[in-house]
Amino acid sequence: MRGPAIVFDNVSLQLGGTRVLDAVSFRVEAGTLHCLVGPNGGGKTSLVRTLLGQMPHSGSVRLEGEITTPLGYVPQLLDFDRNVPMTVNDVMALLGQRRPAFLGSSRAAKALRAAALARTGVAAMGAKPFGSLSGGQRQRVLLAQAISPVPWLLILDEPTAGIDEPGVRLVEALVAELHDRGVTILWINHDLEQVRRIAQSVTVINQRVSFHGSPAQWENVR
Amino acid sequence: MNALYDFIREHLQALAATGVLPQPFEYEFVINALLCAVLIGPLLGVLGSMVMIKRMAFFSQSVGNAAMTGVAIGVLIGESYTSPYFSMFGFCLLFALTLKYTQHRTTLANDTLIGVFLSISLAMGASLLLFVSAKINTHVMESVLFGSILAVDHTDMNVLLVVTAICALIGLPLYNGMLLASLNPSLAHARGVRVRSVDYLFVVLVTLVTVACLKIIGAVLVEALLLIPAAAARNISHSLPALVTRAVLIATFSCVVGILAPMQFHIPVPTGGAIVIVAALVFVVTTVIRATTARFRGASV
Numbered sequence: 456m457r458g459p460a461i462v463f464d465n466v467s468l469q470l471g472g473t474r475v476l477d478a479v480s481f482r483v484e485a486g487t488l489h490c491l492v493g494p495n496g497g498g499k500t501s502l503v504r505t506l507l508g509q510m511p512h513s514g515s516v517r518l519e520g521e522i523t524t525p526l527g528y529v530p531q532l533l534d535f536d537r538n539v540p541m542t543v544n545d546v547m548a549l550l551g552q553r554r555p556a557f558l559g560s561s562r563a564a565k566a567l568r569a570a571a572l573a574r575t576g577v578a579a580m581g582a583k584p585f586g587s588l589s590g591g592q593r594q595r596v597l598l599a600q601a602i603s604p605v606p607w608l609l610i611l612d613e614p615t616a617g618i619d620e621p622g623v624r625l626v627e628a629l630v631a632e633l634h635d636r637g638v639t640i641l642w643i644n645h646d647l648e649q650v651r652r653i654a655q656s657v658t659v660i661n662q663r664v665s666f667h668g669s670p671a672q673w674e675n676v677r
Numbered sequence: 678m679n680a681l682y683d684f685i686r687e688h689l690q691a692l693a694a695t696g697v698l699p700q701p702f703e704y705e706f707v708i709n710a711l712l713c714a715v716l717i718g719p720l721l722g723v724l725g726s727m728v729m730i731k732r733m734a735f736f737s738q739s740v741g742n743a744a745m746t747g748v749a750i751g752v753l754i755g756e757s758y759t760s761p762y763f764s765m766f767g768f769c770l771l772f773a774l775t776l777k778y779t780q781h782r783t784t785l786a787n788d789t790l791i792g793v794f795l796s797i798s799l800a801m802g803a804s805l806l807l808f809v810s811a812k813i814n815t816h817v818m819e820s821v822l823f824g825s826i827l828a829v830d831h832t833d834m835n836v837l838l839v840v841t842a843i844c845a846l847i848g849l850p851l852y853n854g855m856l857l858a859s860l861n862p863s864l865a866h867a868r869g870v871r872v873r874s875v876d877y878l879f880v881v882l883v884t885l886v887t888v889a890c891l892k893i894i895g896a897v898l899v900e901a902l903l904l905i906p907a908a909a910a911r912n913i914s915h916s917l918p919a920l921v922t923r924a925v926l927i928a929t930f931s932c933v934v935g936i937l938a939p940m941q942f943h944i945p946v947p948t949g950g951a952i953v954i955v956a957a958l959v960f961v962v963t964t965v966i967r968a969t970t971a972r973f974r975g976a977s978v
Contacts, residue, residue, distance in 0.1 A: 471784075507866040528867030533860070538911075539730050545917040548853070549860075550868060555852035557723070557921035584915060610867070 457486035458607040458639030459520030461506065466514035468501055474662060475501045476512070481658050481667045485520050488630065488640045490654040490670075492647065497661040499643045500531060503610055506641075518608065527601030527609040531616065531643075533593060537586030543596050544568065544581045550600045571603035572596070576625055590617035598626065602633065609633060611642040615649075627653060678838065679831055685712065701940035710826035710936045710948065713834060713893050716841045717902075718929025720886050724844070725907035726924045727852075728883065731859040735788065736776070736880070738900040739795040740887045743772040745802030745896045747888070748821050752809040758817055760832050765888045772798060773884040777877055802896070824895035824949030826936055833892045840889040848882050855879045893932070895949035902949075905956040906931060912963035913973050931956035 461483040468476040476498045483489040491499050504510045507528065541549075547568045548556040560568065572578045575595040580588065588596065594614055601609060611630070615623045630653070634640055644650050650657060651670045659666035659673070666673055686708045693702035701707045728737055747768035751761020776794045783790060810818060820828045848855075854870035855878070862872045883903075890899050910923035935952030938944065944951070967973040 504863060504866075507863055509863055509866045509872070525869055526867055528864060530861055530863050533864070536730075536732075540911055540914040540916060540920045541730075542916045548917075549857050550853075550864065552853070553850065555849050556856070557726075557852070557918045559918055582916075 457520065457637040458609075459518040459522055460485040461489075461608070461639065461641065462515075462517050462519060463502065463506075464515045464517070466502065466505055466512055466516060468498070468505060468510055468512045470501075476505070476660075477662045478514070479660065479664055480514075481664055483639065483641055483658075484656070486634075486637045486639055487655045488634045488642065488653060489656045489658065490642050490644045490650040491658050491660060492644055492650060493660040493665075499660055500612055502660065503612060503641070503643065506610065520607075522607055524604050524606050527606035529594070529597045529601045529609075529611045529614045531612040532590070533597060537584075539586060541585050542582055543572070543577070543585050543588070546585045546596065547572070547581075547600055547603070551603055567603050568599075571599040574602065574629065575599040576622070591619055591622055594618050595622065595625075598629065602629070605633065605636070605638070607638055609638055609640045611640065611644075613643050613645060615646065623649075678835055682709070682712065682831060682834060699937065699941060701937055704940075706827050706829060707936065707940060709829045709831075709834060710893060711933060713829060713837055714929065714932035714936055716837050717890050717893060718932050719925045720841055720844060721890065721903050722906055722910075722925030722928040723852075723921055724848075724883060724886055725903040725928065726910065726921045727856060727879070728903055729907040729911065730856060731879070732787070733791075733883070734900070734904050735791040735795055736773075737883055737887060737903050739776065739791060739798045740769055740773050740884050741891075741896045741899045742795065742798035742802050743769045744888055744891050744899075745821060746772075746798060746805050748896075749802065749805030749809045752812055753805070758813045759828060760830070760836075760892075762832075762836055762888070765891065766885070769884045769888050770881065773880045774877065777880045781873065781876075819947065820895070821891070822895050822897050823947035824891070824893050824898065824952070826893065826948045829892050837889045840885045843885060844882055847878065851875055851878060893936075893948055894952055895947065898949040898953045901953045902928060902931065902956060905953065905960050909956070909960040909963040912960070912967040927956065927959050931959060 463479050463481055466476055466479040479502060493499050501510060505512045506516050545556050548560050551568060552560055552564045572581055575598045577592060577595045580592065594617060598614055615626050630640060654670050657670050657673050658664060666676060686705060689698060689702050689708050692698045693700060728734060744765050747765035748761050750768055751764030752758045756764055780787065780790055806818060854865060855875045857865040858870055858872040858875050865872050887899050894902050906928035907924045909927050910920050914920040914923055931952050935955045936948055939946050939951045
């Protein structure tokens with residue numbers, strides 16, 4: 456089984472009189488690892504938000520293919536009140552179960568959560584206050600929630616920002632493993648070397664699509 | 678439901694008559710109020726902890742003030758001045774939803790907008806209540822503002838029971854989504870949460886609970902009981918389950934002690950005031966515990 460294809464068709468977005476996206480059209484093939492690059496303010500995160508259904512836009516965004524699990528999403532950063540008494544396990548429970556998080560979790564949910572935290576190298580942090588984690592540790596927790604359960608579509612918004620070198624390698628290995636399983640991955644990425652190394656296809660966005668193709672083709676036109 | 682209330686009341690009164698329970702249990706209105714307290718505690722504890730995390734303290738205050746306007750409108754249109762629920766629910770829901778609608782369509786900071794609505798609701802409530810004050814007994818106004826266990830009847834208990842059922846049936850299944858929507862809307866969207874809908878729903882639940890608790894706690898103080906137990910619980914909690922459980926316990930304890938203590942010790946204070954004072958004392962105690970206990974000093978970072 457493969458993840459869905461993503462089709463952006465003539466997507467335009469205007470926020471407070473400023474045009475953020477202008478007739479953006481491209482397709483992310485099913486089961487590919489696709490990187491979205493471009494300058495700050497170029498509209499990458501806004502485009503992802505249109506995909507999440509969070510932004511009113513013109514044009515259409517659609518998924519083609521079967522989607523049997525919730526999509527996984529790792530935001531750029533989680534602005535979190537450090538004083539809220541919420542542990543890592545609580546945050547994972549909020550994101551991953553139907554039962555109200557304050558009523559605890561089932562044994563199965565706990566096992567799934569522990570496996571995901573272990574996979575991202577933060578197994579020992581389940582009982583720690585989420586607000587006390589460093590930026591890099593938070594990103595690992597956010598990555599853990601995104602792969603629990605394993606999604607067929609994974610959206611990453613600069614997940615390696617603020618993560619140390621071992622963390623970056625871990626993220627790359629995890630993404631590679633999911634990609635091998637057929638998961639479609641859309642990754643907003645500023646690390647051009649990393650994009651060249653891991654991506655199957657690339658779209659460069661600066662309000663409009665200025666390039667869409669393979670990393671090798673992109674190297675030639677840069 | 679009335680038969681159930683009578684059944685509970687008769688048994689408790691019998692126990693009080695034999696000396697097993699304290700003397701205030703001999704009075705029907707005390708038992709009515711305590712039955713309400715048993716519902717109000719968990720309601721306010723669960724909802725209050727979420728209000729605190731979502732930073733909506735002033736929102737619930739403005740809804741409480743709007744309830745005063747609701748009472749005044751009820752008196753003006755000829756509703757029963759002891760239970761003008763149609764006007765209170767109607768006006769408060771209209772007020773809260775208008776506030777939320779405006780919040781989604783303005784660039785003003787949340788606290789500024791809520792401050793504006795708070796002032797409007799206070800001004801309207803005070804003006805209209807003074808306008809209708811000639812038509813009603815001063816004690817009715819007092820009970821609206823500060824709560825009164827003498828005024829609690831079966832209608833109030835039924836209203837509270839229905840609101841509790843609505844909160845349990847709608848609020849609990851959507852609890853995670855409502856909390857997640859305020860922590861990170863994008864993540865919530867990704868998890869299939871309809872962020873705007875649960876935002877409105879939360880506002881509706883806070884409004885329903887605020888109005889349903891009005892008879893016991895009063896319009897001025899209902900917001901305090903929504904916040905103080907949650908704030909006290911936060912002082913001594915490291916996790917979400919601990920926060921909510923302790924907020925529920927503190928809210929229930931405050932309600933029960935706030936109702937019984939003035940009766941037992943013949944202290945002439947309104948119920949709402951007594952309940953909030955008990956909650957405030959618990960808050961002081963938890964603050965001291967937090968300041969002096971190493972384990973809790975790290976409860977928040």
